[in-house]
Amino acid sequence: MQKSLAVSLLALALCAGPTLAFEPLPPETMDDTRVFKVEVLQVTDIEPYQEAYNGFLKSLQASGLVAGKNLSINKVAIDFDIEKGGFWSRLGVLLRIRQEASRIVEAKPDLVLTIGTPATKYARGMLADAHIPLVFTAIANPEDAGCVSLVDGGEGATGSTLYTDMADSLKLVQDVFPNVRRIGMVYTDDENGVANVAAATRSGKPLGLDVSSKLVNKTDHIAPSLKELYGAGRGVQMFAVPLDTYYGLHRYEAAIDLGDFGIENKVPVVTLAMVRVPGAALYVGADFTQVGRLAGNQAAKILQRHTKPDVLPILRQETPTVMVDPARMAALEVTLPPAMAARKTVTSSGFWQIDLAK
Template sequence: MPKTYAVLVFALSVLSRSASAFEPLPPETMDETHTFRVEVLQVTDIEPYQEAYAGFLSALQRNDVVAGKNLDINRVKIDFDIENGGFWSRLGVLMRIRQEAARIVAAKPDLVLTIGTPATKFARGMLADAHIPLVFTAVANPEDVGCLSLEDAGPGATGSTLYADMGHSLKVVHDIFPHVSRIGMIHTDDENGVANVAAAAASGRSMNMNVTSRLVAKTDSIIPSLKELYDDGKGVQMYAVPLDTYYGLRHYEAAVDLGNFGAEHKIPVVTLAMVRVPGAALYVGADFGMVGSLAGVQAAKILKRRVKPDVLPILRQEVPTVLIDPQRVASLGVQLPQAILDHKTDGKNGFWQIELVKQ
């Protein structure tokens, strides 16, 4: 999310498995002479990935692993036309990932960071065979990249995930918009978007929230689907945005159109991912920068303590970040419940920070 959208952290004390997850390692573990060599691999260069990378470097720096001092880091970004990528384009990306993985194996770095699902999924096998520690970040579902579970990455790997409990996220939505029972979601064949919509539909049932979805191509306009779901006021009462690359294409065209449509028809727009959606009244999800920092915490243990990645659990933000735009909420005629207001703290750029405890 860009600087104009403040990263407002929701319950910092429970972001990881212990309150000390972000504390530097004990001094006795530090190697004062070795220069650590780290390779970074990702597919596409998108803003959330940059946030994750920055968080990763920040966590290393807190543990005295600093580029230019005792860290030599090489970052490769594989280009991919997400909007127009067909079968052959995807095959080409797969081949590029394999080529870069082969180069990395030959270089024998101390550690590899993969950012995002594709780079992690298609590089990890070669890295595991070469016994090169792998740390991943910005992966929505660890099981999609070959992990044994949400907590166990399997041989040779660990990292951090964007995975958030959809039931918890929808509970926040329900607390703020208790009258909403019909939610519309529009997604592409992006596997993260598909998974998010399925999780929302399953979790919403227990709260009497029915999710209706529409599948579009990445080149499609979002407007026809918005109108179809709205159905002249007889359809959905809210639009929810999944973690789908569609909303970041063409200078956020789909996100802008969604926000404008919601404003014109007085329908709230919420996003279940920490990516920019102009016009959203509520953001609920894992923060890319924070998740990147969690990967850095694990990487520091591997580099400085020589801990095997298999020993380390996959970390995740246990409670989602929550951002509220009070002006947008007020324009919808919604009065925020006192339970939310009681936990409001000062935010930035018009957003409120809500600090609640994990449920």
């Protein structure tokens, strides 16, 4: 009886051995003749989104996935008639996104990249039902795009976020401009813009900062709102730019006008997003290219290792990028705190970059 039991245990051990010793195949054994199909979907075609997309491609390339070689990409940017404004109704955007999502489901790609909150929020359900992996990027708050939390993308999804701690960003602004108590922000119904303004309003109160905001349509000129916020009624001492596609439309018209208004009235302009705002003195936020690279890292794992997106956390830039325009600082007669000045390096554009990681 004991001999029979011993033989049985030995047989089980021999059977279990190979299973316990199993290791995934190394990358070089993968089929490098396969061409992966990736669909890209976004709403509006603005420069920051292109930066995120470029970062995504660079990350894939670093992993050996190259467009035109072993990677086939179809990119769609849902456009709209900005003068008529019809497509910017929420229903119009929803219908266009769902039409594209339906087409993508029929195309059966290996992966979908969504850029921005609207494309992510309204396409994810159809992609999850079709079991198509979704990677997103360039969204301010993942929860606004249907994610479970800042780190959990939910069913069939993962990606990267532009999220930065607004309290930390405003504290940094306060360190540079200690006399400012009232901040003005102009925004639209853009999901990222709404989230940014809400976070700034909420986070500013414990710091003694009062945020006054003005909601406008994407077709509106910004000057009337600036005058209203700067006038005697609200008397803001600074303007802050949120993450909002409004500032990238019409060749940055709103951003340029805001910068000019700040220069003419000697009002500081800061941006809480790394977007081009001529006239801004201080930039604080996540870098679109870097955040796009993080999304590319997750996409490479899904495509090359067959990792399910559900098990991959949402990634974000842990330390925000901080840029300073020394010419604008000089015009405002403002100097950097010594601790920040000690961490500056001069970029090719003449701006100062502050390394908070030092």
